[in-house]
Amino acid sequence: xxxxxxxxxxxxxxxxxxxxxxxxxxxxxxxxxxxxxxxxxxxxxxxxxxxxxxxxxxxxxxxxxxxxxxxxxxxxxxxxxxxxxxxxxxxxxxxxxxxxxxxxxxxxxxxxxxxxxxxxxxxxxxxxxxxxxxxxxxxxxxxxxxxxxxxxxxxxxxxxxxxxxxxxxxxxxxxxxxxxxxxxxxxxxxxxxxxxxxxxxxxxxxxxxxxxxxxxxxxxxxxxxxxxxxxxxxxxxxxxxxxxxxxxxxxxxxxxxxxxxxxxxxxxxxxxxxxxxxxxxxxxxxxxxxxxxxxxxxxxxxxxxxxxxxxxxxxxxxxxxxxxxxxxxxxxxxxxxxxxxxxxxxxx
Amino acid sequence: xxxxxxxxxxxxxxxxxxxxxxxxxxxxxxxxxxxxxxxxxxxxxxxxxxxxxxxxxxxxxxxxxxxxxxxxxxxxxxxxxxxxxxxxxxxxxxxxxxxxxxxxxxxxxx
Numbered sequence: 001x002x003x004x005x006x007x008x009x010x011x012x013x014x015x016x017x018x019x020x021x022x023x024x025x026x027x028x029x030x031x032x033x034x035x036x037x038x039x040x041x042x043x044x045x046x047x048x049x050x051x052x053x054x055x056x057x058x059x060x061x062x063x064x065x066x067x068x069x070x071x072x073x074x075x076x077x078x079x080x081x082x083x084x085x086x087x088x089x090x091x092x093x094x095x096x097x098x099x100x101x102x103x104x105x106x107x108x109x110x111x112x113x114x115x116x117x118x119x120x121x122x123x124x125x126x127x128x129x130x131x132x133x134x135x136x137x138x139x140x141x142x143x144x145x146x147x148x149x150x151x152x153x154x155x156x157x158x159x160x161x162x163x164x165x166x167x168x169x170x171x172x173x174x175x176x177x178x179x180x181x182x183x184x185x186x187x188x189x190x191x192x193x194x195x196x197x198x199x200x201x202x203x204x205x206x207x208x209x210x211x212x213x214x215x216x217x218x219x220x221x222x223x224x225x226x227x228x229x230x231x232x233x234x235x236x237x238x239x240x241x242x243x244x245x246x247x248x249x250x251x252x253x254x255x256x257x258x259x260x261x262x263x264x265x266x267x268x269x270x271x272x273x274x275x276x277x278x279x280x281x282x283x284x285x286x287x288x289x290x291x292x293x294x295x296x297x298x299x300x301x302x303x304x305x306x307x308x309x310x311x312x313x314x315x316x317x318x319x320x321x322x323x324x325x326x327x328x329x330x331x332x333x334x335x336x337x338x339x340x341x342x343x344x345x346x347x348x
Numbered sequence: 349x350x351x352x353x354x355x356x357x358x359x360x361x362x363x364x365x366x367x368x369x370x371x372x373x374x375x376x377x378x379x380x381x382x383x384x385x386x387x388x389x390x391x392x393x394x395x396x397x398x399x400x401x402x403x404x405x406x407x408x409x410x411x412x413x414x415x416x417x418x419x420x421x422x423x424x425x426x427x428x429x430x431x432x433x434x435x436x437x438x439x440x441x442x443x444x445x446x447x448x449x450x451x452x453x454x455x456x457x458x
Contacts, residue, residue: 167423207418214421218391222421
């Protein structure tokens with residue numbers, strides 16, 4: 001079973017502090033990530049074009065997953081206000097971004113979540129919601145989420161680390177697998193994941209332990225077969241994501257005595273092709289309080305964008321964002337290992 | 349404490365070529381080819397390797413192919429079933445010889 005029931009912050013754990021995490025990441029004596037980038041002429045790492053706003057609307061969540069890099073949970077009260085959401089909309093209007101990716105915590109727990117989705121939908125943006133599935137069946141206030149998502153043609157990216165309860169519950173908490181299956185059935189009923197409906201339901205796999213993800217295509221075949229034959233569930237694609245050594249996953253690595261071996265594994269699996277396609281090159285990450293980051297991981301490490309005057313949505317300047325140098329550190333090895341990793345799965 | 353098996357030695361496996369480069373290279377080239385996707389998937393081959401690792405009781409191979417099968421999407425039930433296949437074959441190999449024992453016994457008995 002999942003071993004954590006509270007956030008690291010609520011436990012007063014050392015690794016709830018970003019500076020302690022950064023210190024640990026630099027303590028192993030590995031080849032610095034920037035040196036690998038330098039050898040393939042990618043340092044300093046620069047953005048390509050801003051295509052995606054990934055917005056973290058709050059750290060509150062109904063789950064407490066062992067691997068969560070956000071350290072989210074029911075005890076986290078950081079929630080994006082409607083005023084900050086309006087700043088997001090204003091910033092989006094200054095760009096030609098095509099996609100807005102909403103994450104959390106459980107983004108649906110933000111009281112202004114639906115208003116925000118409606119505003120983004122009116123702008124004609126592709127909307128991705130990182131839905132943890134169990135929120136749909138958490139209580140009756142959320143039972144109509146499938147219909148709401150359908151109305152706005154929201155694309156869903158939902159974590160399901162395995163097609164069995166043992167491995168899923170071990171990572172995400174007791175009972176999560178059964179609730180996830182119920183939620184997936186509700187989504188299938190309104191057309192999500194069903195061929196030709198245009199309603200996209202993608203699943204996200206990440207390893208339940210200190211190892212790298214399998215080949216995405218072959219794992220997708222396994223998931224399709226097992227979920228169809230065992231539960232009559234359909235979905236579109238499976239994204240295989242590598243766990244990055246940040247926050248609770250970092251804490252797990254240390255506690256299980258796997259930290260150094262895992263980092264070594266990531267470094268040895270550095271893939272230059274994956275490095276050139278990392279998602280921070282076309283994405284900007286927005287924190288619950290409106291600050292800007294290169295990615296959701298840098299956000300959790302409090303590494304704000306390296307721009308002169310655009311650190312916050314209230315000062316948003318596209319030129320500065322697109323000409324910045326992306327901040328890299330040793331956790332970035334997680335996005336460049338093997339076939340690479342992004343919020344959309346493998347990149348190489 | 350000094351032991352015959354050192355987990356760190358697994359990382360040095362490639363160094364066996366230092367004493368015999370020609371044969372070492374041939375072996376590693378062959379090894380790489382064997383584990384590529386073919387008529388069997390890489391996942392199936394990893395499970396076979398895990399079972400064989402238990403049959404030959406190689407601690408390096410057990411570590412390596414436990415991790416490899418996990419990274420190919422296998423769960424604990426599948427890993428253990430592979431080991432049972434090895435155990436069944438090993439056990440069966442002993443037991444099937446008992447036919448010889450029975451034949452000999454019968455030949456010596458009234």
